[in-house]
Amino acid sequence: MATAVQKITLSSSRDIPFNKLVLSQSNVRRVKAGVSIDDLAASIARRGLIQSLHVRPVLDAEGQETGMFEVPAGGRRYRALELLVKQKRLTKAAPVPCVVGDANSDVTIDEVSLVENMDRAPLHPLDQFRAFHAMREKGMTEEAIAAALFVTPQIVKQRLRLVSVSPALLDIYAEDRMTLEQLMAFTVSDDHARQEQVWEAISHSWSKEPHQIRRMLTETTVRASDKRALFVGVDAYEAAGGCIVRDLFQDDDGGWLQDSVLLDRLVSEKLKTVADQIAEEGWKWIEVALSFPYGHVHGLRRLTGTTVDLTDEERATREALREEYDRLEAEYSEADELPDEIDQRLGEIEQALDAFETRPVNYDPADFGIAGAFVSVDADGALSIDRGYVRAEDERPVDAEGGETQDDVIDPETGEIQSPAIQRAVITIGGKPTESEDDADDSIKPLPERLVIELTAHRTLALRNALAENPHVAMTMLLHKLLSDTFIHTNPTGCLEANVRHTFFSAQSEELKDSPSAKAVNDRHERWGDHVPADDQALWDWLTDLDDGTRMELLALCVSYGVNALFER
Template sequence: MCSSDLSDAHSAVPIEEDSLAENFQREDLHPLDMFRAFQTLHDQGASHEEIAARFFVSATFVQQRLRLARVSAKLQEIYEQDGMKLEQLMAFTVTDDHARQEQVWEALENSWSKEPQQIRRLLTETTVRASDRRALFVGVDAYVAAGGVVLRDLFEADNGGWLQDPALLDRLVGDRLKSIADEIAAEGWKWIVVDADLPYGYNHGLRAIAGTPVGLTDAERAEREALRAEYDRLEAEYGESDELPDDVDQRLGQIETALEAFESRPMHYDGAEIARAGVFISIDRDGDLVVDRAHVRPEDEAMQAVDGHSAEPGCATENEDSRHNPSARAIITIGAQASEPEEDDGDTIKPLPERLVIELTAHRTLALRNALAENQHVAITALLHRLVLDTFGQRSAIGCVEAFVRHVHLPWQDVGLKDSPAAKAVHERHEAWKSDIPLDDDEALWAWLDGLDEASRQTLLAHCVSYGINALFERPNPYGSGVSQHGLDQRRREADRLSRATGLDMVDAGWRPTVDNYLGRVTKSRILEAVREGAGDQAAQLIDHLKKADMAKEAERLLADSGWLPEPLRLRGNDAARPNVGEEADLPEFLAGDDEDGSATHETAAHAVAAG
């Protein structure tokens, strides 16, 4: 279509637009003026190609300029007044959320770092890149087919863009992994752990079952030999070439992949071993499925008789019974949560989930670490206690001086741990010492330590000793890898002793039961038990009819100032809470009446109890 035809088609602004087009050819037109001209024509029905023809630019260029319509008018005005660069303005087009755009600019406006890449990162931090392992695993097409939206950046290479709905993506990943786990469960495994991102050392302490590779069939063996012969022929023909032809290079790669598949044969395992072993299912960094079979947990090892022989023949173990029971299924755990069985809402108080206990004891470990660092006398006593045991207990030691502090890692942490008062105090103290210590020169370090006054030396010693504190719960392992039950009991006793010596109280240290760190993680029976212990029986009766989510929320409010602690955080022999005796718990907001004489409140509470 020629220019005159386009003018006829959109006669409302032909002269103005022709003038802009001429100005664009003669001099640099302001990008916003160009965008507005493009937008006017586009609103009147002109295609990208028609607009490009009028302004003598590419259709892609028109698309990029029209993308500026996604940017808020406020930011466009800032750009027009030279408050930002064009590259920065274009970076905001990755989202059409104007409020979020303006929020990001306000955060960066006075910052030294407001490059386009920084703007894009902040605007897309709640999205998932298409190159993420989860997106590669399910496929962007499947995500879009399920209703997901993909955000693209026309101005920069975006590697497939950003997926706007992480929750949908995680659901698709979980559904696919669960489907795969169901198929593998049919092989007879006792348990299956499914996690898109298994942690480092996930199989530590587990015994790997020895299996035998499934043999090749005659057809597979013949195919493998043919591939090897073809590979050798191509290598001999092109081995001396400086550069392989593309088709030859591609074929060699295909052959290598096929031969590797022959080497990675499925394994055959003994049926009795399968019945007590499990499988880990995950995704690697490239989005490929990873299935790691045949691991036995210590508690699932076959029981041995006292004389060292196995159980009597004919006495089937529980695992063997379940293997012959067609209704028995592997327990499939998705992430940190077991997908079966469903929670029983009965009155039985069950043990706390293992991960929750680990997270709770991580709080205690950090609080005790802080308390010990603030009490030089107890810290030095603890160190001397350790040294006396090593010296007079005739324990083996390697090296010159085997008195050391091993920094204890906290493997599982809830979201509030890093912001707890103890965490902040430990970090600030550590950074203050670190800025003064000459770590780069060993001789200088010795001289610096030697020159410290006695009070500073004791303070520093207490800080260093505190990093060896370990009050964490671990699953006992009677087979030598990890801590034994005796060792775990000893750890708990010593943690209690140090807590009493330092005067540590987890309530004073800032721990409070919340939905996130405890109440939302346990059964309804556990929630009611906590409220009874911390706020009294009447308070528990007020909420016992609620659904779990509402119950946990109200329990958090009722227990906020009660001083209640879960068992892993208590000193042995201490009460669960320090309730205010004689005080009645306030009613939940949605149960509280407006009557001032209190009678309505009593009747409402009685009705709530009856309804429960």
């Protein structure tokens, strides 16, 4: 015989005047959490009491009902109603919907309060998104939705951003096969097909971190913090029709620029405009690139110009900035953290002071026709212009004494060196130069080649012996050769066959030139380059007068360029 299933009886509900309700001391909620009482009161004032209170009759010592009711479940709602009464927005005797429990029930009042809070399930973020989306579809703005639900507009924007995620991925998230952090990572792209492709690629992988999802979705885009974007400017990129995608869920450094082809075109156009302006200064060549590899100026001679002094007005401005900087630092020296506006101002002052340190340089107008400049973009997106480099093939010819020939003529319009107006004709027969009949009898006949080799062999041995017996001269000769190779490049090579093979890095990241070591090497090279004489004889005299410590420092500098610890297959 089947056992009859015992039927349950639900508690009755009725309206009870608010002044007949008291908060139960058995309510388990002690710690404040969730929506504040003020916000809950505002919500009740706007929408009414959506959820009834659970109450039980208060009994006297004899077990008789007193007409009062205690509230074991719904304490926050009770306090919100109490606040509305204090604000005169609700009467003391206003009826409150209540579910009345049995005062003699076997279920304790503590259990009712505990279970009422434990059985409550928070709203799923996807359901919240769909509700926000439905409200916006009905004409509500993001700000209106935020105001109605007492949340920040940023929360509404974040939830509504989920509309860019593929419905297939939303279903996967609803089935708890994807975390909320992973789902939010997909919002950096609007391409549903690409989103699904990325999830398919990583869903069976051990690594499904949100940063990996963002990286895969943005691998064909350019970060707004990229030096190309900083150089062109995000506003200029957007004005040209470019699109930017931003991540509302975490710091994205300004987002991602979607059209890399457009960005590269804007960079090229801006660099070309700058190059045209620099070419008007009269340089022979301008070389333009987004960035140049480390050591790209090897083999070039850098012109020594004259730095333009600060004007009286510029000096006054610089001193005023320094005083303001020192005053702000002293004023906020005890502060744990600088206010945003002060921190921003200090940064602006530092940039302005740095600008005073980078002074323009004046060059000899006669050198413009043989030299050029490099135009590129620094790692921080700033324009970089390096002027005054002379290629070996553009160097002016030198005479026997090492000075420039006096027959060079500079075109006043182009600045280029022209050939002398009158040149002595050179007649060749069979590819060899011939002498004129008038000078044939008076010219010095060359020695036979065999005799020249024997004589110079004796001279070489004599020089070797003399050099080995005089270390000071040997050091001078070695330094002369190494410094000529390192700084001058065009000096006569002389008879000493000694060199340090300068090692360069053919394919390295553009950040290499900004490393501390690279900057130290370049600074040291430029510092010594300002002192090394460009004339061959002057270099001999300068080296002869140097003390031994300085000579050893120069030797270390030249030898350092031959260090090669690079690993390459």
